[in-house]
Amino acid sequence: MRDPKLWSCGRFFSYALVLSAMFFLAHLAGFQSHTSVLAGTHSGTFAEQYFGLVYLILYVIFVGIVPVMAIAGGLLWLGGRLLVTPDETPRSLDGQGVEGEAPDA
Numbered sequence: 001m002r003d004p005k006l007w008s009c010g011r012f013f014s015y016a017l018v019l020s021a022m023f024f025l026a027h028l029a030g031f032q033s034h035t036s037v038l039a040g041t042h043s044g045t046f047a048e049q050y051f052g053l054v055y056l057i058l059y060v061i062f063v064g065i066v067p068v069m070a071i072a073g074g075l076l077w078l079g080g081r082l083l084v085t086p087d088e089t090p091r092s093l094d095g096q097g098v099e100g101e102a103p104d105a
Contacts (some may be wrong), residue, residue, distance in 0.1 A: 012073030016066045023062040031055035
């Protein structure tokens with residue numbers, strides 16, 4: 001749970017991309033025409049009802065979760081770029097370096 005790679009901006013972007021690709025593949029396959037399951041009607045075979053349900057689930061994920069993942073990935077990327085500089089070393093409050101090192105003059 002504390003693995004930094006698990007919460008990286010690249011991982012959020014890749015999840016958002018994979019979920020978007022799954023939705024667009026379902027859309028291109030024509031699953032949207034089988035969404036009568038939303039109205040509670042039973043038109044078609046079990047497979048067609050299943051396709052409609054899969055499309056609705058992917059649609060909700062695409063509309064509700066993918067933007068959140070993209071925004072979270074963007075904020076993580078921006079925070080990493082703004083808060084961390086490669087030439088900065090951690091310092092304690094008294095001006096000493098970490099582990100009691102003398103500060104650079």
